Amino acid sequence: MKASWEKTEKNRGVLTVETDEQTVAKALDQAFKKVVKKVNVPGFRKGKVPRAIFERYYGVESLYQDALDILLPEAYEAAVKETGIEPVDRPEIDIEQLEKGKSLIFKATVTVKPEVTLGEYKGLEVPEKDFSVSAEDVDAELKKMQKQQGQLESVEDGAVQQGDRVIIDFEGFTDGKPFEGGKAEKYTLEVGSGTFIPGFEDQLIGMTPGQEKDVEVTFPEEYHAEELAGKPAVFKVKLHEIKRLNLPELDDEFAQDVSEFDTLDELKADIEKKLQEKANKEKESYVRNQLVEMAADNAEVDIPEVMVDHEVEHMLRQFEQQLAYQGLNLDLYAQFTGQDVDALKDQFKADAEKKVRANLVLEAIAKAENVEVTEEEIEQEIKQMAEQMNREPGEVRRLLEAQGALESVKEQLLVKKTIDLLVLSSKNAA
Template identity: 45%
Template sequence: MKYTVKKQTGKVVVTFKVTAEEWAAETEAAYQKNKNKYNIQGFRKGHAPRKVLEKMYGEGLFVEDAFQNCVPKYYEEFLDKNTSVEPVDRPEIDVVSLDEKGLVFTATVTVKPEVELGEYKGLTIKRNPVEVTSDEIDAEVNAAAEKNARFIEVSDRAAKSGDEVVIDYSGSVDGKKFDGGTAEKQTLLLGSHTFIPGFEEQVEGMSVGEEKDINVKFPDDYHAENLKGKDSVFHIKLHGIRFKELPVIDDEFAKDVSEFDTLADYRKDIEKHISERKNAAADTDVENRLLQMIVDKCKVEIPQCMIETQIDNYIREFQYSLTYQGLKIEDYLKYTNTTMEALRDNYREKSAQAVKTRLVMEAIVKAEKIKCDAKSLNQKIKDFAADIKRDFKEYKESLNERQLGYFENEVITDKLLEMLKKENTIEA
């Protein structure tokens, strides 16, 4: 097999010439692979000569199978020998000729575009200042108090906003019960607005053991089509009332919820952790803005197929997130009254930016000859293994080639970002 290469804008056209001898070998291999599928009278199954089969079913009986086998084989062989050709999409295959001289076909493939790098050194960017306020510390202390609150049963008064109640309810529309409208021993925090408007407010004022009917109206934008804007009646029975008692926030509280003996020390530790989080966020923010500044200075013609592939990735991520809400993407499209085409369009600009950013980063990595060294790779894997409480050696040995490539890319990205921060001025 021989091939010639012709470069076009954003594409490479490879013409493959398979000799008559090579093509004969391919069709013979196709015959040997498929002959057992044919049961011909006068021959044991799988033993009918090739000429007999081709006479019965046509001269081209094994052509398609031979073609499907040799095209990817020769294409992969070409890529192995021409590592500078980086496909970003499947090749478009066209048959030029198939005759006694052999097979000639072309593979037209979209390749990774060249990036015209702009300035990526000597730039100046400002880092957002970090400050921890008393309100932020108070919020974390109060959150810890909420986690350590206790609920106390009450029976000598009616339910009010802020209470947690236990109720049975049974809803109906036009005298008929509907799916999801009935529950027993349901816990509900009054004032949380978990249920439809008007429901919780009418439970307020009820006493333990009391039963009553309440009238509510489903919102016009309610997710269930059959209930939108409908008037409904819910029969309620209240089983219990509990109110939340928060602990007193003092030194004893600090001892209970932390390793510190005083509230002051506990607050200092909270301030330290908030500062660490906000500084990490500020570092990430300045990295992102610096990278965006650099990307904006670069030029590249992005093939549409790369953008479509990135959109596919975002759609898959979105579908995955929907599963945690118990939804399928078809349900989401129905509830939001949109289409898959519209959803894809919503991701188009973001996808184009993501692809450009990746291409620019790869171009800088290539220009700066940034590599992944064994020491950095092992440290990256070791840190991750520690986070998931796995033995480093055991975890590394369990990694497949794809997973190892992920960590290698992470190391290269870290090195790239460190280089960019070193070569540019970050003002405090």
């Protein structure tokens, strides 16, 4: 086999491949064995037609497509390996020659991974950012715990306040007519949660059980239902019940109920410790992310659009998985938010381009610095994964191999080691 690569644009070129006549003949034989089982020729049982008779009836050309299906994947893969290119998308194939007794010649127009010209990536300095834990942070966390321990109680004599849960009937009207999806009975709503149209929840404040009221609002211009977007509406609301969160006192008894500590001061100290541990991890992530971003900004790379598109698709699949965990799908999400798949893709595009750029630059730094991942490091990573999954390391390794994910583990370790290098060489490490 002969293969040659000619660059025609920044990240595109033509791969010319020629296989020998014997390889073509072998592929035609395989194609014939596949096709002959399906054809009918008078005087012969199915699958028993001699090759010469078959070609007389159907022509050797009838075997070409099946022969190509056999030839192309292997020939293309071998040519890619021989020329050392790194395709990032499916090739555009143009067959120049395919005849019995001759070689196969084809050209593949290919988009390849771009070259990266590295800028400064050592000795970088990340701007300082405050990750200290304040008394207000501790109090906010304590109030979350207090709210979690609160008990909802019905308010028999009183009016709706911010933060109350209310049980209401409502029906919405535009131009004096009810609209689809605008009616519910015995609906529970937390006032101030921002669940409903802006202005709706605020107008419930001050209502008392049994009271009815017309709530006037205007749908947002970007509302997902086009027929309602920007239109004024009136909701007829009836309040059935008010429920209010009765919060426990923040004292030593509270601390004993929610923790292993005897006093509130001890609980606060523990909260501060945990918040600081979290803040330290956030600071570490901040420094690492900033160094990668700075190194990427300092580099020169012309990213093929197809690489960004692939990353957008990957991000969309991840988002779908997140929605599935919440019992949602993209169609329901679009109904709730007014964002369809195309809008989501547009939203993901900037982050996708940033991520692709960072990955290309980190890969280039790893090559420049001869960063490698050892088998021992892979084994240690698998061991840690096994501990988290409560499985044996050998079992996890077999699972990764079966899923074709072992290479991904290696790539992630390579990225981590490369970022470690950026951190150690940065001014922030001093």
